[in-house]
Amino acid sequence: MTKSETMAAAGAPGLLAADTAHAPQTAASRTVTRVDLAEAVYRSVGLSRKESALLVQAVLDELADALIKGEPVKLSSFGRFAVREKPERVGRNPKTGISVPITQRRVLSFKPSSVLKARINGQTVTEDDTED
DSSP states (O other), X not given: OOHHXXXXXXXXXXXXXXXXXXXXXXXXXXXXXXXXXXXXXXXHHOOOHHHHHHHHHHHHHHHHHHHHTTOOEEETTTEEXXXXXXXXXXXXXXXXXXXXXXXXXXXXXXXXXXXHHHHHXXXXXXXXXXXX
């Protein structure tokens, strides 16, 4: 069963990036790209391809801008993106055992919603589960 068939059978709403004009690939080697998202918007919403690409870019820019500011981004029924501060620490090169300083940095974390987790595992999602 293909990804599209699985999502349709589960009654999963949303864009199906797998329904693109690209050559078929196995699920393990398939990466959804910005072009795939724009194509899905084009097919679902009916905007032109250029407008669809601009819409996808605008959404991604908004997400990135919020994350750069340090604001968490929550997408209902999908998950939560957040930027965390990691302090400076001392690490070790496992091959040589030499201590190496690891600088302070910001990292992006993602926590999937319970709805997304259920969909990934092929479980049915009820209306009560969409509160994430």
